[in-house]
Amino acid sequence: MIRGRVIKYGDDVDTDVIIPARYLKHGSDPKVLSEHAMEDLDPEFKEKVKKRNIIVAGKNFGYGSSREQAPLALKYAGVKVILAESFARIFFRNAINIGLPLMEVKGVSKIVDDGDVVEVHLEEGRVRIPSKGAELSGTKLPEFLMEILKAGGLVPYLRRRLHAENSDNSG
Amino acid sequence: MSTAVEKILSRASGKEVTAGEIVEAEIDVFMIHDPMGALVEDALNEIGAEVIYPEKVVAIQDHFIPAKDIESAILSMRLRQFHRRYNFGAYYEVGKGGICHVILPEEGHVVPGDVVVGTDSHTPTSGALGAFAVGIGATEMAAAMALGKLWFKVPPTVLIRGEGRFKEYVHAKDLILKVISTIGTDGANYKVLEFDGPAIRQLEMDERFVLTNMSVEAGAKTGFISPDDVTMNYLSNRARRPPRPTYSDKGSFEEELQFDVNSLEPLVALPHSPANVKPASEIDEEIDQAFIGSCTGGRLNDLKAAVKILRGRKISERVRLIVIPGSRKVYREALKMGLIDSLLESGAAIGPPSCGPCLGAHLGVLGPGEVAISSSNRNFRGRMGHPDSKVYLASPSTVAASALVGRITDPREVVS
Numbered sequence A: 001m002i003r004g005r006v007i008k009y010g011d012d013v014d015t016d017v018i019i020p021a022r023y024l025k026h027g028s029d030p031k032v033l034s035e036h037a038m039e040d041l042d043p044e045f046k047e048k049v050k051k052r053n054i055i056v057a058g059k060n061f062g063y064g065s066s067r068e069q070a071p072l073a074l075k076y077a078g079v080k081v082i083l084a085e086s087f088a089r090i091f092f093r094n095a096i097n098i099g100l101p102l103m104e105v106k107g108v109s110k111i112v113d114d115g116d117v118v119e120v121h122l123e124e125g126r127v128r129i130p131s132k133g134a135e136l137s138g139t140k141l142p143e144f145l146m147e148i149l150k151a152g153g154l155v156p157y158l159r160r161r162l163h164a165e166n167s168d169n170s171g
Numbered sequence B: 001m002s003t004a005v006e007k008i009l010s011r012a013s014g015k016e017v018t019a020g021e022i023v024e025a026e027i028d029v030f031m032i033h034d035p036m037g038a039l040v041e042d043a044l045n046e047i048g049a050e051v052i053y054p055e056k057v058v059a060i061q062d063h064f065i066p067a068k069d070i071e072s073a074i075l076s077m078r079l080r081q082f083h084r085r086y087n088f089g090a091y092y093e094v095g096k097g098g099i100c101h102v103i104l105p106e107e108g109h110v111v112p113g114d115v116v117v118g119t120d121s122h123t124p125t126s127g128a129l130g131a132f133a134v135g136i137g138a139t140e141m142a143a144a145m146a147l148g149k150l151w152f153k154v155p156p157t158v159l160i161r162g163e164g165r166f167k168e169y170v171h172a173k174d175l176i177l178k179v180i181s182t183i184g185t186d187g188a189n190y191k192v193l194e195f196d197g198p199a200i201r202q203l204e205m206d207e208r209f210v211l212t213n214m215s216v217e218a219g220a221k222t223g224f225i226s227p228d229d230v231t232m233n234y235l236s237n238r239a240r241r242p243p244r245p246t247y248s249d250k251g252s253f254e255e256e257l258q259f260d261v262n263s264l265e266p267l268v269a270l271p272h273s274p275a276n277v278k279p280a281s282e283i284d285e286e287i288d289q290a291f292i293g294s295c296t297g298g299r300l301n302d303l304k305a306a307v308k309i310l311r312g313r314k315i316s317e318r319v320r321l322i323v324i325p326g327s328r329k330v331y332r333e334a335l336k337m338g339l340i341d342s343l344l345e346s347g348a349a350i351g352p353p354s355c356g357p358c359l360g361a362h363l364g365v366l367g368p369g370e371v372a373i374s375s376s377n378r379n380f381r382g383r384m385g386h387p388d389s390k391v392y393l394a395s396p397s398t399v400a401a402s403a404l405v406g407r408i409t410d411p412r413e414v415v416s
Ligand code: SF4
Pocket: B063, B099, B100, B101, B120, B122, B293, B294, B295, B296, B354, B355, B358, B359, B376, B377
C-alpha cells in the first residue's frame, strides 16, 4: 500500500513539460532529471514533491515522446505513484519498465483534490480517500506487468529471469 | 476476418491473434538514435545480456548533431561506440544520414509486413509502407534487443477514409491536423489508425509518411497504410528484403471515419496542442521564426512545396526562415533541382540534415515570447525553446507563405 498526499494536474500533461528536451543531452542523470522535472508546467513542483508524493491527473497523462527520462524524472524527484483517468501508451510502458507504479482510475480527477491524502492498493486496484470517505477502483495491471513492477523494473526483472534460466541449464 | 496489423502480429508471434490479446512478436528492425543509444546500452549491460541480432539494428545520429556541446558529444560518442561494439546492420554517421524516420524508409530498411521498434515516438512513420512500427522506451529496447522479441497488446484498428482529392496547396499535414482535432489527442489511444480511400491513394510516399507519423499525436499506437503501386515503386531499388504485403479484411475495423478532402483547406494547430486547429485564414498572428524541416516537413516534396511559394521572392524582414533537409539524399536532390539556391535567394538559413529546432534543443531555439510556425509535428509548451514561446504547426506551403508575409498566412492568398 502506498499512502501519501496528492499533487494534482489536468489533462494531457505531455512529456515535454515533464522533462523538456533541453535536458535530454544529460542522458539519464538522476540529479538533472529530478532537478528539472515538471518545471515548464509547475515551477513549484520541486518544493511540492518534498511533502507530497502522489500525482493525480486527468486524461492522457504522459502524452508525446518516447523519452524514458519522463517517468525517470518523476521517480527520481520522489513520486511514488501516478493515478490518472488515462495514460498515453508509451509513457505507461516506460513507467512500469523503470519501476514507477501507476494506475488508471476512472473518476479520480473528479473526486480527489490537490493536497488530499490517498491510499493506493495497487495489487487490488483500489484507491481510498479517507477524508472523503470515498473508494475508487482502478484498472489492475496484468500479472506479468505487476511482476515487473515488483521486481523494481524491467532491468532487474530480466536480469533475474535470464539468470534463473542460466542456472536451470547448468543445474 | 482480420486487420492487417493482426495478420502481421500473427505472423510475427507464430499464432493466430486478434485485438486485445497479448503476444510476443519477433522484431524485424530495431532503430536507435543518439539521445537514447547510451540508455539502451546501459540497460543492456545492467541486464547482463547481449544484442542477439545486431544485423537487424539501425543506429542513426540525428537529434543533437553535429554535437552542440560536450554532453551531446558524449551521447553521440556512446552511440558510435555501441555500433562499433556490435557492428550493427546499419549506422548513419553525422552528415551521411539524416532524421531517423526519413532514413528508415528512404534507405529501404523497412518493407511491408515488418515489425519495427524504435526508441522514438514517431517510429510509426514507417507504417506508411505497410509495416507495424511502434515507438518504445530505452529499457524496453534493451529487453527487445536481448530477446529478439517484445510483448505487444494487439491493438484494434480504426479506419480513416479520405474521400475526394487534395486541392492545390492542401497537404497531408492539413488532413492529419483535421483528423487529430476531430478525434482528440487521445482519440486513438492504444489503437491503430489505418488510412485508405481515394484521397490517400492519390498521395506520394513523402506525404503518406506525414499521416502515419502524426497518428501518434492522436495517441495511436501506430499508423498504417496498406501497400499499393505507389508503395511498390518507392520500394523498388531500395527494399533490402522481400516485402510481405498485408491487407485488412473488409469489416475488420473497430470503427470507420470519413473525411472529405475536397473541402479541406490549409490548417494550423495553435499552441500548445496539435488538436487545437483552425483554418490558416482565420489566424491573425505575427511570427519571428519559420521552420521547414523535421520528420513531417523535411522531405523533397516539402522543399518543393516551399519553393513553389517562395521562388523569386524575399521573406519578411521580421522572420528567420530555417530550412533543414531531412536527409543527405533530400539535400543533394534539392541542390540538383536548384531548390536550395532558390531558398537561399529568398533569405533562408539552411541547416545540416538533423532534427534541428523541432525539439527545442539545437539549431533555432526560441526565446521568451517568440512565435514560430513550423512544419514539424508537436507544439507542446516549450517544445522549441523557452516555455513562454509559441509554436504553430502547418504544412510547408503555409509555413512558406507565412515566412513571406511575416504573419500566419493561408498559402492561397500569396499565389493568386
Ligand atoms: S524531427 Fe522532431 S519529431 Fe522528428 S524525430 Fe526529430 S525531434 Fe522527433
